[in-house]
Amino acid sequence: MEKIVEVKGLRKRYGHFEALKGIDIVLYRGEIFGFLGPNGAGKTTTVEILEGLRKPGEGEITFFNEKIHNAIPPHVKEKIGVVLQETRFLDHLKVREILELFASFFKQAKSPEEIIEMVQMEEKADDYTENLSGGQRQRLAIATALVNDPEIIFLDEPTVGLDPQSRESVWKLIRMLKNNGKTIFLTTHYMEEAQALCDRISIIDRGKIIVSDTPKNLVKNYGGKSEIDFRCNSIPLKSTIDDLKSNVNVVDDHFRIETDDITKTLEELVEWSKKFNITITDISLVEPTLEDVFLSLTGRGLRD
Amino acid sequence: MKNLFGKAFKMFIRDRQAILMFFILPILFMLILGFVIEGLSGSATGVNVKIAAFISSSSLENAITKASSGTGLEFIFTKSVDDLNELLDDGKAQMGIIFKNDDFTFVYNQSFGQYNNYLKILQDVISSSVVNALSNVKPYIQIRSLSVKSGNLTVIGFIVPGVISIAITIAGIFGMAIIAGNYRQNMVLKRLAVTPLNGGSFFFSLAIVRFIASLISASLTVVLSEIVFSTSYDINWFSFLIFISSGIILSLGIGVILALLSRDLWTILNISTILSITMMLFSDVFFPYSIMPFYMRVISKMLPISYFSEGLRYTLGIEAMHYQDFAILTAVFIISGIAMIFFGGIKILKLERK
Numbered sequence: 031m032e033k034i035v036e037v038k039g040l041r042k043r044y045g046h047f048e049a050l051k052g053i054d055i056v057l058y059r060g061e062i063f064g065f066l067g068p069n070g071a072g073k074t075t076t077v078e079i080l081e082g083l084r085k086p087g088e089g090e091i092t093f094f095n096e097k098i099h100n101a102i103p104p105h106v107k108e109k110i111g112v113v114l115q116e117t118r119f120l121d122h123l124k125v126r127e128i129l130e131l132f133a134s135f136f137k138q139a140k141s142p143e144e145i146i147e148m149v150q151m152e153e154k155a156d157d158y159t160e161n162l163s164g165g166q167r168q169r170l171a172i173a174t175a176l177v178n179d180p181e182i183i184f185l186d187e188p189t190v191g192l193d194p195q196s197r198e199s200v201w202k203l204i205r206m207l208k209n210n211g212k213t214i215f216l217t218t219h220y221m222e223e224a225q226a227l228c229d230r231i232s233i234i235d236r237g238k239i240i241v242s243d244t245p246k247n248l249v250k251n252y253g254g255k256s257e258i259d260f261r262c263n264s265i266p267l268k269s270t271i272d273d274l275k276s277n278v279n280v281v282d283d284h285f286r287i288e289t290d291d292i293t294k295t296l297e298e299l300v301e302w303s304k305k306f307n308i309t310i311t312d313i314s315l316v317e318p319t320l321e322d323v324f325l326s327l328t329g330r331g332l333r334d
Numbered sequence: 335m336k337n338l339f340g341k342a343f344k345m346f347i348r349d350r351q352a353i354l355m356f357f358i359l360p361i362l363f364m365l366i367l368g369f370v371i372e373g374l375s376g377s378a379t380g381v382n383v384k385i386a387a388f389i390s391s392s393s394l395e396n397a398i399t400k401a402s403s404g405t406g407l408e409f410i411f412t413k414s415v416d417d418l419n420e421l422l423d424d425g426k427a428q429m430g431i432i433f434k435n436d437d438f439t440f441v442y443n444q445s446f447g448q449y450n451n452y453l454k455i456l457q458d459v460i461s462s463s464v465v466n467a468l469s470n471v472k473p474y475i476q477i478r479s480l481s482v483k484s485g486n487l488t489v490i491g492f493i494v495p496g497v498i499s500i501a502i503t504i505a506g507i508f509g510m511a512i513i514a515g516n517y518r519q520n521m522v523l524k525r526l527a528v529t530p531l532n533g534g535s536f537f538f539s540l541a542i543v544r545f546i547a548s549l550i551s552a553s554l555t556v557v558l559s560e561i562v563f564s565t566s567y568d569i570n571w572f573s574f575l576i577f578i579s580s581g582i583i584l585s586l587g588i589g590v591i592l593a594l595l596s597r598d599l600w601t602i603l604n605i606s607t608i609l610s611i612t613m614m615l616f617s618d619v620f621f622p623y624s625i626m627p628f629y630m631r632v633i634s635k636m637l638p639i640s641y642f643s644e645g646l647r648y649t650l651g652i653e654a655m656h657y658q659d660f661a662i663l664t665a666v667f668i669i670s671g672i673a674m675i676f677f678g679g680i681k682i683l684k685l686e687r688k
Contacts, residue, residue: 081528083686104530112528118520120341122348127341134337135529174525 040089064228111175111183136178165196221320253318360501386427506585514593515602527686537679568651580667587674
């Protein structure tokens with residue numbers, strides 16, 4: 031796979047505080063790379079260095095096989111799209127005009143009409159940006175990042191503060207960009223977002239990347255066991271419960287089995303209920319998430 | 335750049351606050367302050383002050399009589415300085431002028447203290463008027479390019495250019511500082527900083543639109559002042575437009591520099607307000623330079639507004655100035671203004687890149 035961005039041993043210090051303690055990141059063409067971490071972990075510092083908003087400290091950054099020394103040069107910026115955590119636009123301009131303006135900053139740009147169609151804002155094209163809803167603003171923010179037809183797009187918490195419908199619409203847009211071959215660097219606080227969108231994830235904590243892998247592998251390797259919660263029509267005898275090979279715990283008013291193999295455990299549970307003529311009245315499955323991955327690795331939640 | 339300018343123009347004409355600042359404020363400023371000053375001076379076309387004058391030469395006496403005709407000023411020519419002092423002591427004149435060996439000496443009767451500020455403004459009016467009138471007969475006063483209708487010079491006519499310069503300066507500083515501060519505070523510039531856009535070009539396009547607006551507004555204000563206050567300027571439109579342009583560019587540049595000082599818009603507004611009030615008070619417009627103590631004169635001389643007013647009076651034909659000084663002043667204003675806008679703009683965008 032072709033490397034688009036490579037970061038080696040990146041360090042950044044603010045006075046005595048070392049925000050980044052030598053991090054390594056690789057982004058491959060066409061993937062959605064998720065960058066997770068709690069507040070103050072070094073996430074924003076990293077993404078702003080890569081966007082060109084902060085100067086890197088020590089380490090090596092390579093964009094498109096070109097080493098970046100102090101600041102990202104304009105010709106590299108031509109290939110980058112950025113959506114900041116919060117985007118405010120120039121006042122008194124319409125959606126179409128904002129896109130025309132941003133397009134004028136680049137040597138090569140797509141037509142505003144094409145971008146408007148891509149982000150499905152045809153009906154809002156002649157509205158002033160002040161009159162857009164939160165979701166529409168965020169779609170416009172993504173649209174401004176697309177005017178130069180970038181190879182890589184940095185999305186810094188693109189769905190913060192959006193309602194579920196708007197969030198779904200932004201996710202759809204991000205998936206469409208991936209399908210169009212764009213490489214996406216996504217930072218987010220939402221595990222479900224990372225899990226739903228990302229091909230690979232790195233988790234940063236206290237200035238260090240503590241793990242990098244696919245969401246599936248992360249959950250499998252670090253998320254702990256799945257849990258099967260169930261209730262029965264009557265309280266089974268302890269000897270009956272002990273007949274189950276899996277370890278069963280009583281939690282509040284129900285039973286819980288922790289398992290690595292959900293299918294096998296469910297089969298066992300069904301056999302057990304038949305054998306003792308017990309009716310399982312309620313059953314639910316709780317699978318580990320990235321939140322569990324993070325908790326198990328750092329002892330902190332993502333939003334802490 | 336063309337697209338940038340086009341969008342800056344659209345943003346400006348759709349921004350009611352900017353329209354108010356650049357078009358309404360200077361005109362209101364001129365009208366309100368003009369009427370206040372007109373009230374102080376008695377009338378728009380003349381003043382009711384008797385001036386005792388001792389002139390060492392009869393030809394100069396005739397020239398001064400000619401220069402003051404139509405001003406409403408009444409000159410009582412005396413044969414000696416003692417006679418002049420006697421008229422002042424008796425209250426028959428509020429001010430005396432002694433013109434001897436090419437020097438003007440203005441004498442005041444302190445018992446007319448309530449007139450002092452006004453008389454000192456009048457002193458500037460008379461100095462300008464007489465020096466201009468005498469430029470033809472005294473070749474060593476090198477004001478060759480001037481053509482002055484000194485006979486119509488009034489206090490209000492003298493004050494209005496100062497008022498215009500203050501209004502233009504305040505509109506320029508506030509107009510640019512507010513927009514730049516607003517963009518800084520609201521992270522608009524941070525978004526622009528991640529594009530290949532040059533900060534200098536961006537601020538330059540914003541400044542060009544405001545410059546054009548200011549230029550139109552200043553011309554309208556001058557024309558309006560002529561109609562409302564019956565001031566009659568012998569405007570050298572070429573010099574006027576060039577010089578007012580230079581003053582506007584400098585004001586816009588100062589606005590950009592002020593926006594560099596903080597990310598907080600309120601802080602920028604407070605600094606702009608303090609600077610504007612200081613410039614108004616020390617501008618040699620409302621409080622004559624001659625009544626200021628030494629330290630205030632130093633402050634006044636450090637402020638560009640003093641030079642802006644002076645240059646503007648020159649272009650309106652009411653104050654003498656060497657053409658060379660005028661050219662240097664204009665060049666300094668333009669170059670420093672452009673540098674402040676361009677390099678200030680680059681610096682502001684760089685500040686977004688920590």
